[in-house]
Each structure stands twice: as C-alpha cells, then as structure tokens.
Amino acid sequence: MSTHFDAIIVGAGQAGPSLAGRLTEAGKTVALVERKFFGGTCVNTGCTPTKAMVASAYAIHTARRGAEYGMTTGAVSVDFDRVMARKDKIRLDSRSSVEKWLKGMKNCTIFEGHAQFEGPREMRIGDEEISGERIFLNVGGRAAVPDLPGINDIPYFTNSSLMELDHLPRHLVIIGGSYIGLEFAQMFRRFGSDVTVIEKGPRLISREDPEVSDAICAILEKEGIHIRLDAECIRFAKQADGIAAGVDCTSGAPEVVGSDVLLATGRRPNTDDLCLDKAGVKTGERGYIEVDDVLRTNVPHIFAMGDCNGRGVFTHTAYNDFEIVAANLLDNDPRRVSDRIQAYALYIDPPLGRAGMTESEARKSGRKLLIGTRPMTRVARAVEKGKTEGFMKVIVDADTEEILGAAILGTGGDEAIHSVLDVMYAKKPYTTIKRAMHIHPTVTELIPTVLGDLSPAT
Structure with a gap:
C-alpha cells in the first residue's frame, strides 16, 4: 500500500530541510528521505568539519608566530586527536540540530533509507512505497575517484x-x-x-x-x-x-x-542509483540532472536542487536553489538560476574571495575593460595584522561602468568580497562604491581606492 504525499524530498542536505519547512508551513504533506546523515555534505564532510579543522590549523600557526606579535611561549605541539574531536563535536552538533528540526516538523514524515524511483511519481524506500504530487531531488555528490594506474x-x-x-x-x-x-x-x-x-x-x-x-x-x-x-x-x-x-x-x-x-x-553526482530512467528524468554525460532556469527537470513535477544538478557545487548555491524553488512555487516570485552571480571562496590562509568574472573571462567577452589592483602590502589592516600576502583586483566594463568581477586574495578577502558582490546585485555602477565611505582600518575600505585607480586593460 503506497502512502501519498503532496511532496517528496530526497536528501537532507542544504536545500531539502528548508524546502520541507516552507512546504509544511504552507499546509503541504511532505515525505523527506535521507539514506545516511542529516545535513548532507556541508555538515558532515564539507564546510562544517573542514572549516573547524582550518580554524584549528590557523590557531596553531598563529601560536607559532607568537614572537612576531610580542608573545613569549614554549614550543607549540599539536594534539591531533583533540583537533579531530573538536571537529567531530561541531559537525555532530550540526547534524543533530538538522535531524531534530526535521523530526519535529509538523506534516513532515521522515524515511531513513535509500530512495529509488518506481515510476514518475512513485518511490520505494526499502519495503516502503510512497508517491508524491511533486518530487524534489537533493541527493548531492561524492568524491570522484580517477582511474589512475595502481x-x-x-x-x-x-x-x-x-x-x-x-x-x-x-x-x-x-x-x-x-x-x-x-x-x-x-x-x-x-x-x-x-x-x-x-x-x-x-x-x-x-x-x-x-x-x-x-x-x-x-x-x-x-x-x-x-x-x-x-x-x-x-x-x-x-x-x-x-x-x-x-x-x-x-x-x-x-x-x-x-x-x-x-x-x-573533483566530484560526481549521486544520481546513478536513483533509477531515474523509471521516472523519465534526463541526465547529462557526467550524470548531472538536467534542469531549467527554475530547477525543473524534463519531467514537470520533478525538480533537482544542489550538487546533483550541476548548476553549482557550493552550499550557498544549494541553499539558493531552495530559495528559487520556494519563490516560484509558493511566493509567486519568478526567481531564476540565471539571476545569480557566481561567487565563492578558497579557504586557505589568507583566503581568496571571488565574485563574477575572472579577468580572462572578461577579456573573452570582448568588452572594453577597466582594471584596478592593489597589493595587500598597501592595505593598512593587513599590515597591522602581519598578513600582507595577496592582492585585490576589480574588473569593470568601461562603457557601462558595471562591475564584472573581483578577486580579493588576502586577509578578510572572503568577507570583503561581499561589498563588491552586493553592488553587482544592485546593478549599480562602480562609482556607487567608489564614492562610499568605509570604516578604517578594514580591508573593505580599500575597495573604493582600487576603483579610484582603474586603468584601461592593455
């Protein structure tokens, strides 16, 4: 006997639980299926645990540099077991929080097991059979293992x-x-x-x-x-x-x-064992589920969010997928994947914050460019912190004055990049931020200075 729901969500990563929350608040009955750990890649093997380890590594590195800042210490040793224990507590707390939220959600039924399609609206989880008016796939991805000799x-x-x-x-x-x-x-x-x-x-x-x-x-x-x-x-x-x-x-x-x-x-999507063929859902050559600008597959009642759709490989793109789906289905708000600006960070120390096009991409677009750069050695905040590696770069369309992209490799770069990103989303000319008064001493305060030093790309 199959149980019918208004919506089936497969996967409890970044997009799934939030969508379950919005749908149940709207009075819909929801089945959420998770075959392993609640929270998905980010919480269990991605952002949460790795950035906890990055934080430990940063603290250890700073302690080793203590003499540079006037701190006298003995030899710095590493207790790797404690590093891993700290990481585990943070990720387990996060996982438990997601699980508790979902299991306490009214009108949401949790199935723990592996979901596979039996038909366009039917799915099987072990001995359970369920069906849904709409189905949302949030199955994530996994590490790709290359076929290398040995x-x-x-x-x-x-x-x-x-x-x-x-x-x-x-x-x-x-x-x-x-x-x-x-x-x-x-x-x-x-x-x-x-x-x-x-x-x-x-x-x-x-x-x-x-x-x-x-x-x-x-x-x-x-x-x-x-x-x-x-x-x-x-x-x-x-x-x-x-x-x-x-x-x-x-x-x-x-x-x-x-x-x-x-x-x-690299990564590969977790789509090879969903029996997508039984639902008629199309995938590309690398296994990513093909979706349109509102994340709908070729089967109109089935959507794909997060890493499995190939439209983004980050926690923030997965969450934005949820926002796009919810906006279109529940809010009469026509949001689109194509509306978003590419943005991400590399969390080495110092970090790289990136938004929009690279210079190489901008040059290939054939536009007339203005480019501004500044080394972090000329950023007071970086000098004061003793972290002067890296630089700032902003790329502007010379004709429209639109900011096309930016890279901030340096202390605080992962945060400062949002100052540029927000102006890009506002579709304002670069002069908007060039004329802004920012707080001193910060990294962000030098962005107007960089924009004041723009010169034509050669």
Whole structure:
C-alpha cells in the first residue's frame, strides 16, 4: 500500500530541510528521505568539519608566530586527536540540530533509507512505497575517484574518508591542486605533516587568473608545501616505507614517496542509483540532472536542487536553489538560476574571495575593460595584522561602468568580497562604491581606492 504525499524530498542536505519547512508551513504533506546523515555534505564532510579543522590549523600557526606579535611561549605541539574531536563535536552538533528540526516538523514524515524511483511519481524506500504530487531531488555528490594506474593497489583517502582519520600523516600526498586539495594541504602542513600537492595541469586552480594561481602557489610554498605541476602520468605503487606516487613532471624527482594519499580530483553526482530512467528524468554525460532556469527537470513535477544538478557545487548555491524553488512555487516570485552571480571562496590562509568574472573571462567577452589592483602590502589592516600576502583586483566594463568581477586574495578577502558582490546585485555602477565611505582600518575600505585607480586593460 503506497502512502501519498503532496511532496517528496530526497536528501537532507542544504536545500531539502528548508524546502520541507516552507512546504509544511504552507499546509503541504511532505515525505523527506535521507539514506545516511542529516545535513548532507556541508555538515558532515564539507564546510562544517573542514572549516573547524582550518580554524584549528590557523590557531596553531598563529601560536607559532607568537614572537612576531610580542608573545613569549614554549614550543607549540599539536594534539591531533583533540583537533579531530573538536571537529567531530561541531559537525555532530550540526547534524543533530538538522535531524531534530526535521523530526519535529509538523506534516513532515521522515524515511531513513535509500530512495529509488518506481515510476514518475512513485518511490520505494526499502519495503516502503510512497508517491508524491511533486518530487524534489537533493541527493548531492561524492568524491570522484580517477582511474589512475595502481590506484586499486594502495589505500587512499577522499575528502569524506579523511574526516575519519585517526593519525597525523607523516607525509600527505595530495592528488589535485584545486580548492579542496589546497585547503587540506595548508591545514595538514600546519598540523605538522610534510605535504606534497601533485597537479596534472601547468598551474594550481586553473579556473582562476594566472596571477591568482601564482600568488597562491607562493603562499603555500612559503609554508613548506611541495608543489608538483605538469604531472602528466600520475601512478601509484606500494613501497616498504609508504606509497610511491609517480609524477613524470617536467622537473623534479620522477616520484614522490608519502605515507598517505588524498584524492582531491573533483566530484560526481549521486544520481546513478536513483533509477531515474523509471521516472523519465534526463541526465547529462557526467550524470548531472538536467534542469531549467527554475530547477525543473524534463519531467514537470520533478525538480533537482544542489550538487546533483550541476548548476553549482557550493552550499550557498544549494541553499539558493531552495530559495528559487520556494519563490516560484509558493511566493509567486519568478526567481531564476540565471539571476545569480557566481561567487565563492578558497579557504586557505589568507583566503581568496571571488565574485563574477575572472579577468580572462572578461577579456573573452570582448568588452572594453577597466582594471584596478592593489597589493595587500598597501592595505593598512593587513599590515597591522602581519598578513600582507595577496592582492585585490576589480574588473569593470568601461562603457557601462558595471562591475564584472573581483578577486580579493588576502586577509578578510572572503568577507570583503561581499561589498563588491552586493553592488553587482544592485546593478549599480562602480562609482556607487567608489564614492562610499568605509570604516578604517578594514580591508573593505580599500575597495573604493582600487576603483579610484582603474586603468584601461592593455
């Protein structure tokens, strides 16, 4: 006997629980299905635990620099078990909070198990059969494991399994020089591990402008992290003293021997075991569910939110997916995915805050550009904090005076970038913020100065 609901939500990540809340408040009956941990990637293996570990690494690094600030201490040691215990408490508290909220939600029935389609409106969770007028997929993603030679002959970690690490690696070899890999690289170096990052491409985080990549590389190398670029043939083999990673780089030793390996080579959606074919839902080549500008699939009553739709890979894009769906279905507010401006951060120290286009993307658009930059050595707040690595850059359309994008690599960059982002959303010219009076001493106060020093791109 199948139980019918107004809505079925599959997945308790960032979008699912909030949508359940809005739908039940609107008087709808909701079934929410979660097969593993409430809170999804962010709470369990992503933002929450990793940023807790980043905070520990930052505190340890600052303590080591104490003498620079006039603080006298003894030798700084790391209790890795306590680092992990702190991380676990924070993520478990967050997970429990989401679970308690959902299980106390009126008109919301929780099913704990794996959901699969039986038809366009029908789903099975174990022995349970349910159906829904609308179905919302919020199933997230997981680490992609590349088919590299020798990968099945060695133990390795992904960003998820690394959260259960019970020892501090002697030498952590990280495959992948992008956002996830670099955050772990700096974190574990500060905990005391030797760290080597192996990147197949010619530079780190290739989606960023070259000067951003170069500056980040310099920051990490200054802390003793080994960077191996142009690794054309990555392969693995067990050795008596660890794991050998062959790199075949254009320079340096042909292999790196480490104690532990972390694969940080991208993500893939959790869509391969939903039986989407039984519902007629289309996916692209990489398994992402195809959606339109309001996150509706090709089957009109089925929607996809979060990492599984390929329209964003961040917690904030997943939550914005919920807002778009709720606005259209419940508020008569025609919000669209295409309305949002790309924005994200890389949480190394100092962080990178990004909004809109890179300079490379802006140049490809064929627009006439104005560009302003300023090194963090000329930002009083950064000098006072003893953190002068990085720079600020803002890109403007010379004809419309529209801000096209910005990068702030430096202390507070992940917060200061929102000053630019909000002006972009307001669709105001750059002169709006150029004429603003900001508080001194802050990082944000230099954004008007950068905009006052714009010059034509050559």
